[in-house]
Amino acid sequence: MAFDNLTEKLQNVFKKLRSKGSLTEADVKLAMKEVKMALLEADVSFKIVKQFIKSVEGRAVGQDVLTGLNPGQMVIKIVNEELVSLMGSDTTEIALKEGKALTIIMMAGLQGAGKTTTAAKLAGKFKQKGKKVLLAACDVYRPAAIKQLQVNGEKQGVEVFSMGDKNSPVNIAKAAVEHALKNDINVLIIDTAGRLQVDEDMMNELIDIKKNVDVYQTILVVDAMTGQDAVNVSGTFNEKVGIDGVILTKLDGDTRGGAALSIKAVTGKPILYIGMGEKLSDLEQFYPDRMASRILG
Numbered sequence: 627m628a629f630d631n632l633t634e635k636l637q638n639v640f641k642k643l644r645s646k647g648s649l650t651e652a653d654v655k656l657a658m659k660e661v662k663m664a665l666l667e668a669d670v671s672f673k674i675v676k677q678f679i680k681s682v683e684g685r686a687v688g689q690d691v692l693t694g695l696n697p698g699q700m701v702i703k704i705v706n707e708e709l710v711s712l713m714g715s716d717t718t719e720i721a722l723k724e725g726k727a728l729t730i731i732m733m734a735g736l737q738g739a740g741k742t743t744t745a746a747k748l749a750g751k752f753k754q755k756g757k758k759v760l761l762a763a764c765d766v767y768r769p770a771a772i773k774q775l776q777v778n779g780e781k782q783g784v785e786v787f788s789m790g791d792k793n794s795p796v797n798i799a800k801a802a803v804e805h806a807l808k809n810d811i812n813v814l815i816i817d818t819a820g821r822l823q824v825d826e827d828m829m830n831e832l833i834d835i836k837k838n839v840d841v842y843q844t845i846l847v848v849d850a851m852t853g854q855d856a857v858n859v860s861g862t863f864n865e866k867v868g869i870d871g872v873i874l875t876k877l878d879g880d881t882r883g884g885a886a887l888s889i890k891a892v893t894g895k896p897i898l899y900i901g902m903g904e905k906l907s908d909l910e911q912f913y914p915d916r917m918a919s920r921i922l923g
C-alpha cells in the first residue's frame with residue numbers, strides 16, 4: 627500500500643521514543659525532525675508538513691507530556707491525533723437529496739485518474755444502499771470511455787445512458803436528467819471527459835454542465851500516484867469549477883501517497899472514498915482515523 631515506506635520510517639522514530647523512560651525537549655525536537663523528513667519523502671506538501679510539525683511540537687513539549695508517565699507514548703498519541711485532524715477528522719458521506727428525490731452527481735478529473743471506473747464503483751455502492759442508479763456517458767472524447775462505462779455498468783447491474791459521441795456533453799447530460807426523472811432514478815452519476823492536463827476547455831465543459839443541469843455534488847477523482855500534482859489539480863478544480871469532495875484512486879499502488887494527507891488541508895474539501903484496486907469492489911470509504919492508524923502501522 628501507498629504508505630509502506632512512511633510507516634516504516636515513523637515506526638523507527640517511535641521505537642526510539644518508546645525506548646526512553648523520560649524525554650527532554652531536545653529528544654522531542656529531534657524526533658519531530660525525523661517525522662518531518664519522513665512526511666516530506668512521502669510527498670506531503672512542505673507547507674502542510676511545517677504546520678503539522680508545529681502543532682505536534684506545540685503540544686508535545688509541554689511540561690505535562692514530558693514529566694508524565696510514558697512520555698514517548700504520549701508524543702505518539704499526539705502525532706496520531708494531529709494526523710487524523712489533518713485529514714479532516716470526520717468521515718464525510720456523499721450528500722444525497724432527501725427521500726427518493728433525484729440527486730445528480732458529476733464526476734470530474736483528469737484523463738486516466740480513474741473517473742469512469744470510479745463512477746461505476748460508486749454506482750454499485752448506491753445500488754447496495756437501495757437506490758435506483760443511472761450512469762450517464764458524457765465523455766465523448768476518449769473513444770473507449772462510453773464502451774467502458776457500459777461494460778462496467780452492466781457488471782454492476784446499473785443502467786447506462788449514452789447517446790454516442792456525436793452530441794455535446796451538455797446535451798447528453800440534459801437528456802440523461804430527463805430520462806432519470808421519467809424512470810424514478812434516485813441517483814444520476816454523470817461521467818465527464820478528462821484531459822491530460824488541466825485545461826480551459828475541460829473546465830468550461832464542466833461549468834457548462836453545472837449551469838444546465840442541477841448538479842448536487844461535484845466529485846473530483848484524482849490519482850494518488852501523481853503526488854503533489856494531485857493536490858494542485860484538486861486546488862485548481864475547486865477554484866474553477868467548485869467541488870464537494872475528492873476520491874483518491876490508486877492508493878493500492880506502490881506510491882508515496884502524501885496527497886491523502888494534504889488534500890483536505892489545501893482545498894478544504896474532504897476525501898470521500900479511496901480507490902484500492904482496479905476491481906469494481908475496490909472502493910473504500912475514507913476514515914481519517916483508520917487512515918492515520920494505517921499510516922502509523
Ligand code: GDP
Pocket residue numbers: 735736737738739740741742743744820874875876877878879900901902903904908
Ligand atoms: P478516466 O480516464 O479518468 O476515466 O480513467 P479510467 O477509469 O479509465 O481509469 C484509468 C486506469 O486506472 C484504468 O486502467 C483503471 O482500471 C485504473 N484504476 C482506476 N482506479 C484504480 C485504483 O483505485 N487502483 C488501481 N490500481 N487502478 C485503478
